[in-house]
Amino acid sequence: MLNLAQKFEKYLFENLGVSIAIEKWQKEKNLPLFLRDLYSFYECQLLHEPCLVMEARDEEEITPATVRKHIQQIEDMWRHEIIYLHPSISSYNRKRLIEHKISFVVPGNQMYLPLLGIDLREHIKGKRLVKKKISPSTQAVILFVLYNWPREGLTPSRLAELVNYTPMTLTRVFDEIETTGLGNVEMEWRERVLHFEVDRKSLWEKSLDLLHSPVRKRVKVSVPHDTLSLLLGGESALSHHSMLAQPFRPTYAVSAREWKVLQLNKEVAELKIHEPGSMEIEIWKYDPELFAREGAVDPLSLYLSLKNTKDERVDMALDTLLEKFQW
Secondary structure, eight states, X not given: OOOHHXXXXXXXXXXXXXXXXXXXXXXXXXXXXXXXXXXXXXXXXXXXXXXXXXXXXXXXOOOHHHHHHHHHHHTTTOOSEXXXXXXXXXXXXXXXXXXXXXXXXXXXXXXXXXXXXXXXXXXXXXXXXXXXXXXXXXXXXXXXXXXXXXXXXXXXXXXXXXXXXXXXHHHHHHHHHHHTTSSEEEEETTEEEEEOOSOHHHHHHXXXXXXXXXXXXXXXXXXXXXXXXXXXXXXXXXXXXXXXXXXXXXXXXXXXXXXHHHHHXXXXXXXXXXXXXXXXXXXXXSOGGGGOBTTBOOHHHHHHHHTTOOOHHHHHHHHHXXXXXXX
């Protein structure tokens, strides 16, 4: 049976038509002990470029932020391409690795080597189908399920009581969940019943590419009277859920309906640029109160609202947020 390093060689040959010879990296012994416990290190030449292969010893995943920190420690001893090799990486961790521009290979599944101009995904040969994002109401139902994992099937009438959507809206939600393959819908006693065949974490990973930021718009505002009681959103909420420092200006989250009420009652004044004492308000596509916790928006919606932020501090806090989540 081939080990992971041999599978790596075979995968490169089958997909790129190149033969490589990997050898143990002699300087591995100079690395900290914890890195040697986590990885085996090999060097090779790939398309005439020297590469260091960092093979995970354990099948348990390491967060992309942690992998990045490990690579940074190795870069003092290796100035060329470093490739993270792992037998299996979840879809959302792959996405994070790509966002961090970390080269990685999952033999038999995917290789991402940006410095060599390679982004090859198995099962996606030829034209790729672009998945559309699901509707805000369907996303809200998926999040409701993730926070309140059902022990039995869900019906539109039961969900209508729990998420404050009309049965007509939930009929469309059931159709969308079934069409995207996120769940199964069956007829039981003349009523449609929604079932999920995977566990909570698998549903999150399966749906992640279809989920979108809940934020429709961000506006700068001043508050004439300091009497508002709003949910924390954005980096303000992230600092509440993690060790991230509070942002200079607070951010709050409201539904489209609540935003209209604030404007009608003249409780906020919209600004073109920030002023001393101003704040930011996020107007959400679904009601942030649905899953709010301790005066802040929920962790999964928060992750979706900030995951494309190009800020290393935020990235690390988001990784920690998912690690702490009780799947």
